[in-house]
Amino acid sequence: MLAKEIERAGVPTVFVTSLPTIATMVGANRIVRGPAITHPFGLDEADRRRIVERALEMLETEVEPATVWEVEAE
Amino acid sequence: MVRAVHYLNQFFAGLGGEEAAETPPTRLEGAVGPGRGLAAELQGVEIVATLACGDDYFGEHEEQALASLVELLEAERPGLLVAGPAFGSGRYGHACARFLRTASERLRIPVLAAMHEESPGVGTAEGKVLIVPTAVNVAGMRDALPRMARLAEAVVSGRELGPPEEEGYLPRGFRRNRFAPKPGAERAVDLLLAKLAGEARSEIAGGFDRVPPPAPVPDLSRALLALVTEAGCVPQGNPDRLPTIRAQGWLRYELAGSRSLAAGRYESVHGGFDVKLANEDPNRLVPLDTVSELADEGRLGRVHDVLYTTTGNGTPVASATRFGREIAAELKEAGVEAVLLSGT
Known part of the structure; x- marks a missing residue:
């Protein structure tokens, strides 16, 4: 919901979540799948960096509605 | 016999194509164009007049168009207002929904339109107008008219309408309580078994409100x-x-x-x-x-x-x-x- 409303205002928003199906149902468009509910950006700094970089890349990319990107494991 | 008025755009009213899209609201006697096919299907309802308006005129002068249309409509003392089918035409679908919403608020009469489910008119209606879903283009006319007629007869009969899928209209975005044949747990298990068998289905359709993704960040x-x-x-x-x-x-x-x-x-x-x-x-x-x-x-x-x-x-x-x-x-x-x- 937050993603949808912020994007309605024209600000591209990337949503990092481990529940991407729900994110697509509530209208998010740029979604990066995080590894777990309890730590969507992973556990260590290396994971976090990979996931954040993927998210930034998505903000720079033209996407179809409700696009979900995976993050490759190291 | 219930007196009905039918709304059409310039094209379906026979006034002309895009060159006539600036036509202001006009009254035509009886059923015209698709209204004739609809009249042939209707029982207990008579189309006494057709109101037509150019799509561009409506879009550019919405308030004036609505005021004239409502005035023309009131003079007919109708018991029902129908519009379309507008199929996938955006301006026409929007005009149908906007006019019908206004008419239903002012005259307190039942209203129904027909259009493609992705027409912007569905958004304009915001659940305040009954909409019969149609094909995206005029090839769906023959299929749409009898369904419009059945729903028109149902709304003028004054009986309570059943759910959208039974009566043939688009969901209006609210839920009504009713008794289910089985308790929730059994229905959930049925859905799970169906899903395991490869058929994913839901009792509740998803919403339509989507926001297109904004352009990416340039730098x-x-x-x-x-x-x-x-x-x-x-x-x-x-x-x-x-x-x-x-x-x-x-x-x-x-x-x-x-x-x-x-x-x-x-x-x-x-x-x-x-x-x-x-x-x-x-x-x-x-x-x-x-x-x-x-x-x-x-x-x-x-x-x-x-x-x-x-x-x-x-x-x-x-x-x-x-x-x-x-x-x-x-x-x-x-x-x-x-x-x-x-x-x-």
Whole structure:
């Protein structure tokens, strides 16, 4: 919901979540799948960096509605 | 016999094509064009007049068009107003829905239109107009007219309408209680078994409200990025008492130059998951440390110095929508160009 409303205002928003199906149902468009509910950006700094970089890349990319990107494991 | 009025655009009323799209509201006697086919299907309902308006005229002079159409309509003392089918035509579908909404509010008469389910008219109607779904183009005329007639007869009969799928109209966006043949647990198991057998279905259709993705950020290395979270991150001790579930609002915290959400200074109070791992290092929920580094490296312009937070569990749709709008307004005000939102 937050993603949808912020994007309605024209600000591209990337949503990092481990529940991407729900994110697509509530209208998010740029979604990066995080590894777990309890730590969507992973556990260590290396994971976090990979996931954040993927998210930034998505903000720079033209996407179809409700696009979900995976993050490759190291 | 119930007196009905039928609304058509210039094309279907036989006034002309795009060259006649500026035609102002006009009254024609009896049924015209598709109205003749509809009249042949209708029992107990007579189309006494046809009102037509050019699609461009309607779009460009909406208030005047509505005023004239309502005046022409009232003079007919109708018991029903029907419109279309507009199929996939956007301007026509919008005009049908807008006129019918206004007519139903002013005259308190039943109204129904027909159009493709993706017509902008469906959005204009906002559930206030009964809409018979049709094909995207005029090839669906023959199929649409009898269905419009059946629904028209049903609404003038005064009986309570059944659900959309039984009566043949598009869902209007509200739910009505009714007795189900089986309890919820059995229906859930039936759906699960169907899904295991390869057929995924749902008792409730998804909503239509989608926002198209905004264009990408042209240059992140110059952009202001904000962190927003639904993961319930707050300063340690939750000074503003953000609820762990069913939040009533959202909070903003100045980061005051912080470059990391340090354990012991921030925590998550989200009631929907085990926050132990998150609280060992709150950057696992809101990666302030990583984005700060990336800003130092020039990958990002700047990190907005405010964290926006709420708990996303059990929040009603209307509340979440409001939080989103309010946060969006602040972000716009602050000149934020990109958002990294984290949830669970």
